[in-house]
Amino acid sequence: MVVGEISQERNLMIIGGGPGGYSAAIRGAQLGLSVTLVEQADIGGVCLNEGCIPSKIITHAASKRSESAHLQELGIGGSDYPFDFQKLLAYKGRVINQLRSGVEHLCKENKIEIIRGKATFIAADKIGVENGHQFDIYEFQQVIIATGSTAVMSSDMKEKGERTLLPHELFALEEVPEHLIVRGSDYIALEAASSYAALGVKVSVVIDNKASFPFDESINKELGRLFKKRKIKVYKELQFISTNETKDGITMTFLTDKNVEETICGSHLFVSGTRIPNLEPLGISRFGIDRTVGGFIKVDGNMQTSLPAIYAIGDVTEGPMLAIKAIKQGKAAVASIAGQQTEVDLTFMPVVAQTIPPAVSVGLTEQSAREFGLAVRTSQFALGSNGYATLSGKKDGFIKVISDATTEIIQGIHMIGEGAIELSGSFVQLLEMAAREEDLKFPLYAHPGIIEGFLEAVEGLVGQAIHAAPVKRDVAVNHFQINTK
Incomplete structure (x- = not known):
């Protein structure tokens, strides 16, 4: 091994080029910081190369194949609808390469230095990077740990x-x-x-x-x-x-x-399985960084650790091990380093599954709302009664809205059905804004569209959904029951 004799100085270093790491690097460059990104494997991390993107290519193909019967109703395709798994694998490879190349190009355009190799802390303000027989030492002003996690049995x-x-x-x-x-x-x-x-x-x-x-x-x-x-x-x-x-x-x-x-x-x-944070190879235990009982790095609202020059984001911190958390935290960390005020609030992080059809939960479930003692009011609108869902052959599922009857503030929005993933951002936004029932009824919704089902779910809170049969009086008492305990 060849060891660099002189410690090289860097401003902001980011260890890990996954979605949190490269998002932090690009945002840091946008804020005028000099950024060095260290990655021992492929840019994009597990998410782009092995996890999020490859899995969603499979779920996308499966979703399209599930439409074959409806496509035949539309006069598209025949009774024999062949599936070539090898072509799907080739497509997966092309998409991953294209996305990875795109991220690398963005890093280059933002003048982000990329160093290949395995990083290890050798002091509270220094890391060593090993790449084959080469070992270089870097002294940093700030560093962000974004090394992700590993799945284990x-x-x-x-x-x-x-x-x-x-x-x-x-x-x-x-x-x-x-x-x-x-x-x-x-x-x-x-x-x-x-x-x-x-x-x-x-x-x-x-x-x-x-x-x-x-x-x-x-x-x-x-x-x-x-x-x-x-x-x-x-x-x-x-x-x-x-x-x-x-x-x-x-x-x-x-x-x-x-x-x-x-x-x-x-x-x-x-x-x-379970996922464990990729921390031990970094050697941070020698420098007294505070850890949780579960072994995660403790951070404050700015993603700063107990050592002021060291920040941590993503799976190495406590909380859901999701790319959206890492991306949000990465942007917040560099904003703080650049002297801006920032905040990370994961209260309304959506729970998402790319099933067929996809499912999304944002905010309180009905059970948790009742456990909190809220005056719960719920409404559920079946997509089978939605015009666009019917014509597109995607009638499975529903949209459910949970409201506090006392304040009329929306507490939770849950959907299983076509368009759930795309609508989840709007659901989060509404809950972040503490929207009331009237706020959701006031806008104009595209017709025909799945989004109309959301409006009808909201109107159903008071029994006014147009495309839902009237609820009988004995059932209505249950349907609009207010939990006052």
């Missing part, structure tokens, strides 16, 4: 073979599984089950103990109904025992809620 699964797949491995498969067993109930598990079923794979979902899907209970029930409709078998409240993998497949053994031992045999097993 669940603690009760001691062995992992080739047919047991973590998220980045599932969406890198070069063959279509015959029977995919999905263990988990988070958004990744839901996307995996929904997508591969639409691609023609037999899918079984195994949910441990009292775990449930991560949405408002009404959406959880709808997902269960849709899974059953698509012949996705769901096993609930199970106690995992073991797995046995052979060259031909994998078997999972578990106890049911009735204490009966059962087995499932499949070709592959997907496990959401």
Whole structure:
């Protein structure tokens, strides 16, 4: 190894070129900071190269394939609707390369220095970067740790073979599984089950103990109904025992809620697993940075750690391990470094799953609103009664609105159906603004459009949805019941 003899000076260094890291780098350059980005692998990190983008290419393809029956109704395609998985893999590769090249070009245009290699702290104000036989030392004014996290197996699964797949491995498969067993109930598990079923794979979902899907209970029930409709078998409240993998497949053994031992045999097993922050290789434990009980770096509202020159963002900090958190925190960190006032508030971070159809939850669920003691008023509008959903053949799902009847302030918005992902930003904005029912009724909504379903869900809070049948009086008492406890 060749070690640089002279410590090189840098202003702002960012360790990790994932969505949080490169967003922080570009925003820092926009604010006039001199930025150096250190990345040991590909720019874009796990999200662009192995996680978010590859998985969403699979979910996008699955969504399109699920439309084949409706396309035939429109006179498009024939009874034989072939699917070429190898072409999909080639497309995935092209998209990832295109997006990665785009980020690299933006870094270049913003005059961001990119250093390739593995970073390690050698002092509270210095890092060393190792790249092959070269080891260079950099002294920084500020540094942002944005090294992300790594998926690991669940603690009760001691062995992992080739047919047991973590998220980045599932969406890198070069063959279509015959029977995919999905263990988990988070958004990744839901996307995996929904997508591969639409691609023609037999899918079984195994949910441990009292775990449930991560949405408002009404959406959880709808997902269960849709899974059953698509012949996705769901096993609930199970106690995992073991797995046995052979060259031909994998078997999972578990106890049911009735204490009966059962087995499932499949070709592959997907496990959401858990994620651990990528911190130990950095060597930060030597410098007394405050950590949480879970091992995450403690930060303040500016993303500053207990050492003033060191900031941290994304999966290495406590909270949801999502790209949107990392991006928001990265922008806030560099704004603070540039002397601006900033704030990161994750209260209304949306819960999103790119299932078929997609699902979104923002704000309080009905159950949590009642637990808070609010005077709860709810309304749910079925997309099957929406004109555009009907003509587009995407009638599954609904929009649910939760309001505080005392103040008429919207407390939660939940949707499963076409357009949910795109509308989620508007839902977040409304809750951030503490919008009232009247604020949502006042605007004009495009016709025909899925967005009209949102208006009708709001109008339904007081029984005035146009495209919903009148509620009978005995039912109406329940429908508009106000919880005053």
